[in-house]
Amino acid sequence: MQASAPAALDIRFLGRVDYACAVAAMQSMTAARGPHTPDALWLCEHPPTFTQGLAGKAEHVLTAGSIPVVATNRGGQVTYHGPGQVVAYPLLDFQRRGYFVKEYVHRLEEATIRTLAHFGITGHRVAGAPGIYVRLDDPASHAALPQRPQRRLPGSAAPQPDFTGLGKIAALGIKVSRHCSYHGLALNVAMDLEPFQRIHPxxxxxxxxVDMRRCGVATDWADVAVVLAQQLQALLN
Incomplete structure (x- = not known):
């Protein structure tokens, strides 16, 4: 008998949530999961917060000022969360969904690219640097990046990321525990971008x-959150 498809995600729009409280809730849900726990997708925004991932180095925070720096257990290094940024937290059972981390990251990126396309922005991948990027001089350009990921010969060195002419519009940072995911991605919609200058993102x-507003798109948090949720729902099933 063919296995049934995974159930649709339980999607929740949480509004503005303290970062540490959101992480604690994700950890609690993941620790308590059983074989029949529904997979979920939480969308929210956070008050101004710098978050330092497991690979983070203190010297990458230049001047935090009044913004708290929170150590967290996601992958990656330092980033900034703040109002005007859609943060998506998929809480998935990978065994149930049948894919591994590399494919999961690809799906998160693809959902972000399709969300940006909905609003007329072309998102790009950069070899060696997870996340989504846009051309600063032409955010709608579909021309392929020379620094895009490409097939490498076995044993060849990993590429050094090249950000020439690009701005980062979405960041990824995930955690997998007991074959289940939490943390996720952050898409910049209409933010105060100054705090990013206080860190090495x-x-x-x-x-x-950059954010979508700097790319010439005037939209609001709720509209982008709904489209991103729809794309994640479609691609994570």
Whole structure:
């Protein structure tokens, strides 16, 4: 008998939530999961917060000022969360859904690319640097990036990320525990981007951060959150 498809995600729009409280809730749900616990997708935004991932280095936070720096157990290095950013937290059972981390990351990125396309922005991947990027001089350009991921010969060195002419519009940071995921992705919609200048975003000194507003798209948090939820629902099933 063919296995049935996974149930649709339990999607919840949480509004503005304290970052530490959101992480504690995700950890609690993941620890208590059983074989029949529904998979979920939480969408929210956070008050101004710098978060330092497991690979984070203290020197990548230049001047935190009054913004708290919170150590967290997701992958990656330092980033910033704040109002005007859609944060999506998929809480999935990978064994039930039948895919591994690399494919999961690809699906998160693809959902983000399709969400941006809905609003007329072309998102790109960069070899060696998870997340989604846009051309600063032409955010709608479909031309392929020379620094896009490409097939490598076995044993060849991993590419060094090249951010020339690009701005980062979405960041990924995930955690997998007991074959279940939490944390997720953050898409910049209409933010105060100044706090990104106080850090080396994702550990890179030469990385510009942008949002959809800087790309010429006037939209609000709720509209983007709904489209991103729809794309994640479609791609994570």
């Amino acid at each position: 994702c550990g890179y000194l030469d990385l510009t951060t």
